[in-house]
Amino acid sequence: MTTNQGVRPGGRSARVQASVHKAVTELLDERERGELTVPMIAARAGVTPSTIYRRWGDLNELLGDVALQRIRPDGEPADTGSLKGDLLAWGIQYMEETASVPGRAVVLDLLAAGGDCSGRCLEIARAQFGILLERAVARGEPVPDKDLIVDRLVAPLVYRILFSNQQLEEGYVEVLVDGVLEGVAS
Structure with missing residues (x-):
């Protein structure tokens, strides 16, 4: 509610x-x-x-709302000059922030709140990807769908961060970004 x-x-x-x-x-x-x-x-x-x-x-909904405020970006995502570079920079920053103790707590609060908080969290990420994709289109680069980025970059990162004891590294994000861009028309 x-x-x-x-x-x-x-x-x-x-x-x-x-x-x-x-x-x-x-x-x-x-x-x-x-x-x-x-x-x-x-x-x-x-x-x-x-x-x-x-x-x-309830308390979970309140904590989810506070978590949403904490994950809102302060500004636009980094512009590295290429979609691959932009996605990599975004993914590495997301991995580092979310894998931290406070970052995990924020994700857990969002999950506990469920429903509307989770949907708003997804919209925040999709808005960030929209900026990256607009830049790529302006540069003449082919672009994937926003939901493909969510499915191939964000979802695996969140899953590994929450359910694996493995220390994630930048190389893992690179593999995920390559998966996002795989098959995107040139």
């Missing part, structure tokens, strides 16, 4: 969201995720628990 869609930016709603997100972030810096409770977050944020339940539904 996500009730924060369609909320107008600014005003009291934005202040509540900022306060609650700040409280979650501070509390996660101080203690384990499993120790967090809605009343604890509400007290830190200066709101009532019912405000959190009304807006986010």
Whole structure:
């Protein structure tokens, strides 16, 4: 249950969201995720628990919403001059950030929230790929479909990061990027 869609930016709603997100972030810096409770977050944020339940539904949805804010890119992806280079730079950065302890926690929070959070996470990645693909088209390069990038680059990275004890390296990302570009018309 996500009730924060369609909320107008600014005003009291934005202040509540900022306060609650700040409280979650501070509390996660101080203690384990499993120790967090809605009343604890509400007290830190200066709101009532019912405000959190009304807006986010439950703790998992709130943590997912905070995780989404943490994964939003600060800017456009790197422009290396080629689609292969751009995908490689994006993939390496994604691997490094997501394989970190905080990165894994963010992914797990998104998965626990499910539904709308997972969909919004996918849209963030697809928007980044849209930028890369627009650049490639402008350079006259052939491009794959965004979903192919998700299926052949993002999905294997997330799976390996979450379910393997293997330390991932840049060479693995290179293999995945080659798989994305394999068969794309020249």
